[in-house]
Amino acid sequence: MxxxxxxxxxxxxxxxxxxxxxxxRRITRHLTAVVTVGDDGGSSGRLRAELGALPMGDLRMALAALAGADEWSQTWADLFQHRFGGGGALAGHAVGNLVLTALAERAGSPVAALDLAASLLGVDGRVLPLSCAGIDIVADVTGLDPNRAGESAEVRGQAAVATTPGRVAGVRLAPAEPAACGAALAAAAAADWIVLGPGSLYTSVLPHLLVPDMRAAITGADAHRVMVLNLVAQPGETAGYTPEAHLHALATHVPGLRLDVVIADPAAVGDPDPLARAAADLGARLHLAPVRVPGEPALHDPERLAAAFRAVFAQDGAVAVPSAARPMDGQRAWPGRQPGAACADPSGVGCSSTGGSGHRIPSGECKE
Incomplete structure (x- = not known):
């Protein structure tokens, strides 16, 4: 640090x-996003099915979130987020998904593709995939058949799990032990803070902890670990869950997981005592702070959430200050490429794998 x-x-x-x-990004320039790669819906799902490509939608959104504040960077970020209309073959595709898929084909590596795109968008920090090969999320769901309420059925695929009308009893990955991206493992090992959430519990947060190498990296890191809770339960995936139920599910799926802090908005909690006890069961203290957009109960406010992070970091002795926006220089050099069958990473950290704003839905999630 x-x-x-x-x-x-x-x-x-x-x-x-x-x-x-x-x-x-308001707090540090030393920021890495590690993104799930289980999406099988929308534009990402189509490219995955047609080309065997890594689902790029969530990765694209992370790049856009970290894009520079200058006109050049924002122009490219807006273009990456642009989605084609109409009824033809391109309808529904995001430009960034197509560009990232093409870059990965040309560079021979999704990590190299993301680094190239990050340079183009003036990103401060880095965006990396959880794995360099797509994974599938498989859930055991009860209540799908009203006549057999206690029976469990298998639901496969992130899009299906996120919208299931039943109750998710547990999730697993297919393949069961996918390889984690080596650059993402290295980032976790070097981190001062590891942040989980907010996001869909079963399709955005838990997959990271179900990849064996990444679970070991997160649970064994010297970093402090903080969990940011959702503002509301997600219809389908976590319908009816209390805030503490999210932590109970996390503990059930990842025995031995220890957290340091759980951040929650007091307006989303009700009685804080059960949540504080659930956090304590994971070794964490509960930090209550207003983090939602006023008048928008399901949306996190970046400034308020940044203030909550600052308070948490300061209390644990890691005081952080915001950095200035990256200036536009007009001469961004793209990093060198290292194409190869494995996920070659131009930073020198190889992948271990061999193989927008405007969306307002209750979970704060959108798979594209």
Whole structure:
């Protein structure tokens, strides 16, 4: 860690991760986003099915969230977020998904593609995939058949799990032990703070902890670990969950997981005592702070969330200050490429794998 600038790794996906990144970029330039790669819906799902590509939607959103504040960077960020209309073959595709897929094909590596795109968008920090190969989320769900309420059925795929009308009893990955991205493992090992959430519990947060190498990296890191809770339960995936139920599910799926802090908005909690006890069961203290957009009960406010992070970091001796926006220089050099069958990473950290604003939905998540 450099003075007043902690190294932070934020794990998640969709709009939940974008909200976290929008807050954390106000605090440090030493920021890495590690993004789930289980999306099988929308534009990402189509490219995955047609080309065998890594789902790029959540990765694209993370890049846009960290794009520079200058006109050049924002122009490219807006273009990456642009989605084609109409009814043809391109309808529904986001430009950034297509560009990232093409870059990955040309560079021979999704990590190299993301680094190239990050340079183009003037990103402060880095965006990395959880794995360099796509994964599938498989859930055991009860209540799908009203005549057999106690029976469990298998639901496969992130889009299906996120919208299931039943109750998720547990999730797992297919393949069961995917390889984690080596650069993401290195970032976790070097972090001062690891941030989980906000985001969909079963499809954005837990997948990181179900990849064996990454689970070991997160649970074994010297970093402090903070969990940011959702403002509301997600219809389908966590319908009816209390805030403490999210932590209970986390503990059930990842025995031995220890957290340091749980951040929650008091307006979303009700009685804080059960939540404080659930946090304590994970070794964490509860930090209550207003983090939602006034008048928008399901949306995190970046400035308020940043203030909550600052307070948490300061209390644990890692005081951070915001950095200035990256200036436009007009001469951004793209990093060198290292194409190869494995996930070659131009930073020199190889991947271990061999193989927008405007969306307002209750969970704060959107898979694209």
């Amino acid at each position: 450099t003075a007043n600038a902690p190294a932070i790794v934020a794990f998640g996906g969709g709009h939940g991760l974008a909200a976290s990144l929008a807050a954390l």
